[in-house]
Amino acid sequence: MINELLRLEKISKDYGPNTVLKDVSFTIGQNEVVGLLGDNGAGKSTLVKIMSGVVPMTSGSYFWQGEQITNVNRTETERLGVETIFQDSALVPQMSIARNIFMGREITNKLGFMKVKEMDAIATDVLDSVVTIEGIKSSRQLVQSLSGGQAQAVAIARAVHFKRSLLILDEPTSALAVRATEALLAYLTQLKGEGVSSVLVTHNLHHAFQVCDRHIVMNHGKKILDVRREDTSVEELTAAVVEGETGVKRFREGRF
Amino acid sequence: MATKKLDPLIEAPLTTEAVAVSGRRMSDSRPEGWINKIRYNLQFVRGRGAFEIGIVFVAIIVVFSIISAVNPKGFPFLKAENLSGVLTQSVPMLAILSIAVGILMVAGEFDLSLGFAITFNAIVFVRFTDMFGVWVGVIGGILSGVFIALVNAVIVVYTRIPSFIATLGMGFFWGGASIFINGTNAALLNPELTKDGNPFEFIFAHDFGTFRSQVVWLLILTVIAWFFLHRHKLGNHIFAVGGNSAAARAISINPNRVKLLAWTVYGLLSGFASVLFVARIPSVQPGGNATADFTLFAVAAAVVGGTSLLGGRGSVIGMVVGAALIEVIKNGLILAKAPGFYLQLFVGVTIVIAAIFNRFMEGKAS
Numbered sequence: 001m002i003n004e005l006l007r008l009e010k011i012s013k014d015y016g017p018n019t020v021l022k023d024v025s026f027t028i029g030q031n032e033v034v035g036l037l038g039d040n041g042a043g044k045s046t047l048v049k050i051m052s053g054v055v056p057m058t059s060g061s062y063f064w065q066g067e068q069i070t071n072v073n074r075t076e077t078e079r080l081g082v083e084t085i086f087q088d089s090a091l092v093p094q095m096s097i098a099r100n101i102f103m104g105r106e107i108t109n110k111l112g113f114m115k116v117k118e119m120d121a122i123a124t125d126v127l128d129s130v131v132t133i134e135g136i137k138s139s140r141q142l143v144q145s146l147s148g149g150q151a152q153a154v155a156i157a158r159a160v161h162f163k164r165s166l167l168i169l170d171e172p173t174s175a176l177a178v179r180a181t182e183a184l185l186a187y188l189t190q191l192k193g194e195g196v197s198s199v200l201v202t203h204n205l206h207h208a209f210q211v212c213d214r215h216i217v218m219n220h221g222k223k224i225l226d227v228r229r230e231d232t233s234v235e236e237l238t239a240a241v242v243e244g245e246t247g248v249k250r251f252r253e254g255r256f
Numbered sequence: 257m258a259t260k261k262l263d264p265l266i267e268a269p270l271t272t273e274a275v276a277v278s279g280r281r282m283s284d285s286r287p288e289g290w291i292n293k294i295r296y297n298l299q300f301v302r303g304r305g306a307f308e309i310g311i312v313f314v315a316i317i318v319v320f321s322i323i324s325a326v327n328p329k330g331f332p333f334l335k336a337e338n339l340s341g342v343l344t345q346s347v348p349m350l351a352i353l354s355i356a357v358g359i360l361m362v363a364g365e366f367d368l369s370l371g372f373a374i375t376f377n378a379i380v381f382v383r384f385t386d387m388f389g390v391w392v393g394v395i396g397g398i399l400s401g402v403f404i405a406l407v408n409a410v411i412v413v414y415t416r417i418p419s420f421i422a423t424l425g426m427g428f429f430w431g432g433a434s435i436f437i438n439g440t441n442a443a444l445l446n447p448e449l450t451k452d453g454n455p456f457e458f459i460f461a462h463d464f465g466t467f468r469s470q471v472v473w474l475l476i477l478t479v480i481a482w483f484f485l486h487r488h489k490l491g492n493h494i495f496a497v498g499g500n501s502a503a504a505r506a507i508s509i510n511p512n513r514v515k516l517l518a519w520t521v522y523g524l525l526s527g528f529a530s531v532l533f534v535a536r537i538p539s540v541q542p543g544g545n546a547t548a549d550f551t552l553f554a555v556a557a558a559v560v561g562g563t564s565l566l567g568g569r570g571s572v573i574g575m576v577v578g579a580a581l582i583e584v585i586k587n588g589l590i591l592a593k594a595p596g597f598y599l600q601l602f603v604g605v606t607i608v609i610a611a612i613f614n615r616f617m618e619g620k621a622s
Contacts, residue, residue: 094495
């Protein structure tokens with residue numbers, strides 16, 4: 001049994017009269033890569049926002065390493081070490097790489113003034129060592145001059161540098177070229193070795209299947225499948241995503 | 257790193273081969289020799305606003321100086337009174353407002369009530385001076401600026417209506433409020449205060465011959481604003497929120513708090529500028545044009561200096577140089593005895609060209 005990192009129990013979320021999530025429970029273990037799959041509108045994004053503390057849940061419990069967190073908000077999840085990389089909005093394009101890496105966690109003197117040279121130097125070091133990224137000239141380069149893949153890599157480098165324990169990636173591969181996607185998926189595996197768990201939210205099953213140890217499939221706000229990689233196949237996941245519960249049932253009956 | 261058994265059908269790129277291809281490290285590629293160092297550093301200055309507009313500004317100063325040297329009577333640009341009047345009196349007023357508006361724009365906000373607010377702050381300053389003495393008046397004028405800015409801020413931040421429309425409405429409100437408390441007559445500052453030798457006059461409006469007090473204030477405020485916006489973590493947060501507030505929020509910066517901060521700084525600077533304005537004139541006319549013009553000129557100066565209307569981009573030096581550029585062009589036209597409409601024409605064209613230029617350079621920034 002893997003040690004649990006994050007456990008969600010019976011999470012529900014209503015937006016006014018609309019129920020977006022209904023009684024969703026799952027666990028994310030330490031050193032585990034979990035794929036969160038589902039069609040558009042399945043409730044993946046809401047779940048991500050609840051995990052990262054951006055949006056409060058309507059009901060349910062949030063456990064971190066076995067301890068219940070009563071007041072889940074962004075400050076709290078930041079303290080726990082949860083970092084979310086949203087598809088297009090992980091970084092500020094008009095700011096330099098170094099400033100992005102240290103955004104909100106600036107190295108300052110007692111008066112709050114930033115030690116710019118130190119930040120630049122550390123950022124360079126992070127980019128050189130944590131994740132090797134091709135084609136970046138300097139940590140002073142603006143993020144807007146980077147490609148989608150390079151920007152994702154910078155966001156990941158930031159999470160690793162600050163020793164985040166859970167990395168949530170929301171549709172990270174949708175804007176990336178093939179090569180950049182491969183590199184990104186490789187990082188996730190690499191991170192696992194360094195003690196960082198990640199949740200990969202995607203509707204590209206092939207990408208998820210390559211790296212995830214476990215898959216959670218969502219459908220209409222409910223969890224319909226939670227399987228380890230060994231116990232499933234791309235075909236079953238496809239059936240679950242496309243057809244929902246009936247798909248899982250049909251596939252299992254056909255298989256066994 | 258640990259290898260893991262994988263589904264043989266779909267092979268994951270487990271090794272870092274795909275990643276570490278070039279093997280070139282950034283820390284190894286540092287430039288050597290001073291000329292290469294300058295070149296290396298220059299690439300990070302390009303396209304960020306201040307640099308390009310600085311070159312244009314220097315070019316215009318050079319051209320004006322040459323014309324003035326050739327024809328000192330027809331175009332007395334280099335005359336001491338003129339230089340001191342433009343560079344050390346007109347420029348500081350607009351430049352301080354440009355810094356104020358620019359910081360707000362970097363945060364992604366915008367204020368159309370500035371001109372009306374200046375009138376209101378100035379009236380508060382004059383009235384408080386009459387009642388409690390000049391130093392209380394100065395503080396009152398500045399706090400009035402902060403108060404008006406915070407009213408705007410609370411409306412914009414908590415109702416999420418665009419600052420454009422909120423401040424348009426509030427501008428009319430403060431315009432009306434100025435007439436309500438003062439009537440339509442000009443509010444006159446106690447004339448004793450602006451006599452030569454009065455401490456107030458010495459600090460805020462003294463003519464030292466080659467320069468005036470205002471320029472000292474501009475230098476002080478530029479340095480403070482620069483350290484705040486470009487070197488302090490709060491300034492960094494303003495850039496982050498203005499550039500991409502979702503990314504800032506994801507990293508647990510509170511965008512509302514940062515926006516309130518930007519509005520407060522804006523209020524402090526605009527309140528201070530209101531005091532400088534009265535110290536120079538020394539009266540203020542509710543409903544007059546003198547202050548109303550500042551609303552858009554301050555925005556124009558910030559935009560000319562490379563500040564983005566969409567937020568996240570701008571530099572204090574650019575804002576100051578942008579204001580200086582507008583004032584110097586204005587001065588050149590006045591000296592050339594161009595009719596008034598030329599002034600509007602030229603300033604208008606300058607602003608549009610600068611905006612297009614900045615848009616173009618923004619893409620080139622690296």
